Amino acid sequence: MANNIKNGTLFSLFWENSKINKRNILTFAKRLDEDARTAKNVPQIFYPTEDLFLSRPRDDLSRLMCERKSSRSFSDVALSEKQLGSLFYAFAQRSKSTRLIPSAGGKYPIEVYAFLFNVRSKLNKKVVYYNADNHSLSVVAESCDWQKEQEFFGLNLDGVPAVFFVFVAIPERTIDKYGERGGRFILIEVGHYAQNLALRLSLEKLGGVISGALRDDEVKRLLGLQNTNALITLGFACGNIKR
Numbered sequence: 484m485a486n487n488i489k490n491g492t493l494f495s496l497f498w499e500n501s502k503i504n505k506r507n508i509l510t511f512a513k514r515l516d517e518d519a520r521t522a523k524n525v526p527q528i529f530y531p532t533e534d535l536f537l538s539r540p541r542d543d544l545s546r547l548m549c550e551r552k553s554s555r556s557f558s559d560v561a562l563s564e565k566q567l568g569s570l571f572y573a574f575a576q577r578s579k580s581t582r583l584i585p586s587a588g589g590k591y592p593i594e595v596y597a598f599l600f601n602v603r604s605k606l607n608k609k610v611v612y613y614n615a616d617n618h619s620l621s622v623v624a625e626s627c628d629w630q631k632e633q634e635f636f637g638l639n640l641d642g643v644p645a646v647f648f649v650f651v652a653i654p655e656r657t658i659d660k661y662g663e664r665g666g667r668f669i670l671i672e673v674g675h676y677a678q679n680l681a682l683r684l685s686l687e688k689l690g691g692v693i694s695g696a697l698r699d700d701e702v703k704r705l706l707g708l709q710n711t712n713a714l715i716t717l718g719f720a721c722g723n724i725k726r
């Protein structure tokens with residue numbers, strides 16, 4: 484047990500067991516259908532006290548937070564390089580050792596990749612890696628094709644997302660320090676990445692939706708990470724929305 488805790492063996496096992504692949508995707512989809520048919524409203528916890536009513540902020544941040552919502556219908560208007568810069572800035576480095584996003588122990592286990600399906604840039608149709616240190620993109624694959632690859636992205640969308648972000652974890656960065664507990668931190672940190680991106684999407688009047696149903700191994704292969712320990716955590720389809 485002590486060894487497991489040090490090396491994150493149980494986290495790896497959990498990860499392997501929660502992967503989606505072409506064999507279990509139908510069972511997964513059936514679960515979602517069942518939930519859609521039977522789900523009730525999320526219950527609210529009730530305390531029998533005299534509640535204190537709070538004022539609601541009326542500031543730019545609260546407006547952006549209110550505008551954030553999932554959009555699954557994309558227009559064919561491409562994203563500009565300026566908009567790309569704005570979205571990727573969600574994950575930028577602040578100083579030599581910190582990013583705009585918090586990270587347990589400053590280990591930054593999350594790396595950001597993206598499929599550029601529809602951008603006005605020489606990088607259109609390429610797969611890229613984001614360099615947080617100098618806010619730049621490196622090409623990791625010369626081509627991508629939504630029509631061919633969409634089944635791996637786990638989303639049913641109307642139209643083609645201009646950009647599909649993938650948050651990839653390098654687990655040993657965090658697990659070497661925190662053991663099994665580090666597994667929790669990695670997943671929590673992905674949420675920060677998704678939220679920062681969601682707020683920048685609102686600011687840019689763009690839309691998007693998270694994908695929690697990526698086909699792990701296929702997406703890993705598309706990113707050229709098949710021979711690494713990298714974990715495919717979440718996807719985020721983004722773009723101009725159909726109005």
Ligand SMILES: Cc1cc2nc3c(=O)[nH]c(=O)nc-3n(C[C@H](O)[C@H](O)[C@H](O)COP(=O)(O)O)c2cc1C
Nearest residue numbers: 551552553554555637638639692693694695696717
């Ligand atoms: C971890 C996570 C995974 C999600 N996965 C999916 C997904 O696979 N497909 C999808 O259509 N929406 C997905 N969503 C979006 C939720 O369905 C959506 O956030 C929820 O219905 C609330 O709606 P809102 O985002 O418009 O407020 C996911 C959201 C989160 C946080």
